[in-house]
Amino acid sequence: MPSVRARLLAVAVAALRVHTTFDGPERIRRAVAGDRRRGPTPPPAKVRAGFSVREEELSGHRVHVVAPRDGAPSTRRVLYLHGGGWTLSITDPHWGLIAKLARRLDCAVIVPGFPLAPEHTARETFAMLLPLYAELAARADEGELTVMGDSSGGNLALSLAMQARTAGLPQPARLVLLSPCVDATFGDPGLARLDRRDPILPARGLPELGRVYAGDLDVRDPVVSPLFGTLAGLAPIAVFTGTRDVLNVDAHRLREKAERAGIPLAWHEFPGMLHVWPLFPIPEAADALERVAAFVTTEPVTVLGTGKEVRRSARE
Template sequence: MSQTITIPAERAGQEAPADLAERRAMMAAAAEAGMLPGPERPVAEDTVDGVRTLTVSPTSGTPRGYLLMLHGGGYRLGRPENDTRFAERLADRCGIEVVLPAYRLAPENPFPAGFNDAWKALVALRARIGDAPLLVGGDSAGGGLAAALGVYAAAQGVPRLDGALLFSPWVDMTITAASFKENAESDQLFPEASAQMASDTYMQGFDLQHPIASPLFADLSGFPPAFINVGNGESLRDDSLSFHAKLQQTGVRSELLGVDDMEHVAPVRSDDLTGAAESFEAAVLFVESLLG
């Protein structure tokens, strides 16, 4: 084991403010009306240890590996359906099964509730698939959760993880990276003010540098091989650059692809966005390198 990490007890949260509740309702209505990306084919829905999950299987053949994919949304928005089209494409290209958990959101469920749900889903998935290759992945806040899973699995010694796919991972809750100000004009999807509000909503006074909340501050010994993708004009550019550098300094294989003019988590949102196709192909090559 590389370190000892204590997960704090879950805490009572707060009622979602009216504006956040309204945003959630609008997104749900848009999804129901088919105005937001969703699955293009049937997906399996289940509840595992109290956590709702969606499972996307490859269209043909037995899965060569498995990916636990965590959606973004600043820990206060989003749902697994958001990432199903990306999951379908990756499942078919790589021949893997993708499991997408619906983790609890803040402010009703502050840190560490979302992580605990992700961990339950991960442990259950490893138990189901035996010794098959298993990766974790996510976009934005989901990328931060995926990184946290990698940190905690390494600290615990189990379950074994074979790789991590991190798209614009949010790995530092302190919101002090220079790229928040340097890229203020180029990143309107996740500006500094939104990040600060999301961090406050999620952490609710807890230690911002806890290694599970902010994996950038963790001991990364034993972290699985990682692929990190980010737009060079994103607010979270420095989160990706710093995490990549620390992984390399620790001796962990890490591949970083920074793309000019690419929006926040573009590869997960749509393959039509600038840089998305290039990033997706790089992710496929990385997964293939792990599966052999």
């Protein structure tokens, strides 16, 4: 059963009518206009006070790097791709999770400000992200790299790994997908069934986001909808999904596809959790963070044909 704080969060989110943000083209246009007036949220003062926060240039683009302030971080690195329907900038809750990751994993978290739709499309987003990833992957002496994203950022993370494979680049050590959007068509009938339970994402408004992000690409192109790509050769994947998220149905489709292909996938389904619940100050978010840490610091091995997983230490 969800915690008291999780249940209160669901009530508050519903009362604030968060689900109207993406409820159709006109509301999306207004949300984007408001976002552009405000601009991306910089790392908040609390994060700057407690962590080392610096800007670096990677592949010609500025990125933020958040790391523990005291002492040298471990050799692990995380490339974090934020959600927001491909259209909205990074927010305070994202920075809060990024800081928690840096502390819990004792690592540097690299946070790029990538191009956003509708001004830019998937082609332009990956024209920036793929060279940036290639530069990070080439820095093998800096330690292993995990690619992680929430919602549409989870979409970017999975698609980026697929494109890295196609380009002959090394895979990251792991992929962590939080409430990922893996099918930008949003066409599965199960979304409509979950719609009445999800107070954050409106099923009927989501296809417009996929269309503006796809641009001149088919929305079923694996660059846009990685569920339609092949998983063979990708890094081990961890998926975190809540049962009150309309995207839960597509997360299940990804899991089933991985099982059919014999691809390692660690599955974490949280009963009663909303879309991107790890961003919020609730006990279930702390639980998810611990599971992320366990995945990043251990090597998952799938027993083929059983769907069961065993784990061994990545240091073994």
